[in-house]
């Protein structure tokens with residue numbers, strides 16, 4: 331084994347009661363690679379990410395990080411493993427009770443590997459990297475626009491220089507221009523860190539921009555995966571329908587009563 | 588048996604909920620005594636719970652003391668037993684009404700606020716973000732609140748005791764024409780240390796109940812703004828009922844025959 335994948339999911343299952351969300355997901359993310367998982371709303375993209383992060387426990391299957399099995403890991407080991415991860419949440423999930431700069435410095439302060447003033451210096455620099463001036467650091471999350479929140483969330487995710495970064499619908503809820511700015515920042519930040527990235531989205535423009543490889547999740551399984559250049563000639567009807575956003579096709583929207 | 592099935596289901600649901608609650612409380616308590624500690628968060632919560640509850644607890648206590656003196660006068664004057672008024676006031680306030688009324692007022696103020704704050708953090712993924720930043724949310728959010736609750740409620744009740752007795756004193760001296768020195772003498776003649784101590788033990792227990800219920804319902808809220816509203820209501824109702832139940836239990840333990 332020359333290079334173990336950073337993330338490897340094998341046959342991951344997860345159900346909530348009778349609702350079978352993941353039915354055998356297989357996915358690999360290599361070192362320095364950016365994989366984007368696409369799929370409709372409610373197909374279980376966020377559930378998949380939460381299983382990898384350990385926020386949800388899969389019912390069956392294996393998840394390996396750097397070749398290490400993480401399903402059923404002890405809480406202490408899990409906390410140590412989290413240092414490898416950075417995550418940008420869908421709604422940014424900034425802590426309301428902390429100022430912007432404290433949000434960005436949070437991971438550094440908690441890890442305790444650098445002194446306080448150094449942590450704040452790094453946080454300042456990360457804010458600059460996502461295009462926010464030092465005056466923004468003193469603001470509170472409630473004073474920020476949606477785009478600024480995403481930027482701060484990104485700065486917080488990269489502050490501890492993680493090896494693997496997760497992005498949950500990074501452009502959802504933003505206007506197309508701000509969405510593209512965030513895409514550029516994601517590409518730039520992951521490249522600078524040399525990190526692996528796993529993103530989920532239903533925004534094809536965003537997927538094309540940040541992905542090396544695209545995988546499509548449908549009915550709890552990865553039904554297609556391939557390099558981003560091949561997504562337009564996948565030969566897969568489901569992928570075709572999704573990337574062109576057609577109402578007609580094999581994918582039928584399940585409208586629950 | 589079509590009648591037994593739903594009854595059984597409700598009963599099992601109740602047992603499952605009690606089990607989850609005990610597990611949550613146990614885990615949270617164990618986080619209270621294991622490092623790392625967050626003294627700044629504890630201090631913040633102590634100010635929130637103790638200092639800012641002073642006005643409402645004080646007002647409740649003074650009116651309670653006043654009405655106790657007035658009502659016991661109506662009763663005791665029929666038997667020429669007015670000298671028992673001071674004893675009735677001080678014993679009722681320190682043993683029962685001080686802890687119970689302070690507990691109920693703080694449950695409405697603090698339990699609701701905690702459930703709303705933590706519930707909002709749950710539905711906006713801030714609790715997941717804490718985990719992703721290598722921070723145990725029970726240790727960071729729940730443990731400081733429980734510690735502050737256990738420490739501050741006894742102090743609040745001590746203040747309520749003093750103000751409640753003072754309320755009775757005001758009515759006794761200015762409305763019922765007692766001699767001030769005489770009223771105070773009667774007050775302390777009947778007071779035993781155990782009367783006050785049992786009230787403070789109750790208060791610590793109520794502080795635990797209020798904070799655990801507030802955090803538990805917030806922590807397990809789902810379904811957006813509506814879910815947070817429901818969590819808030821449940822926190823106040825369940826902690827109020829538990830306060831009254833435990834009040835009886837602790838009274839029976841201290842003074843039961």
Ligand SMILES: Nc1ncnc2c1ncn2[C@@H]1O[C@H](COP(=O)(O)OP(=O)(O)O)[C@@H](O)[C@H]1O
Pocket residue numbers: 346349351369370371372373374375376377378
């Ligand atoms: N904690 C949970 N409890 C119960 N059901 C859940 C939970 N999280 C997600 N689900 C269900 O899993 C399905 C997939 O959700 P999600 O992963 O959020 O979709 P998306 O692909 O849009 O991110 C939905 O049907 C949702 O109702």
Ligand SMILES: [Mg+2]
Pocket residue numbers: 375376420498499
């Ligand atoms: Mg999602």
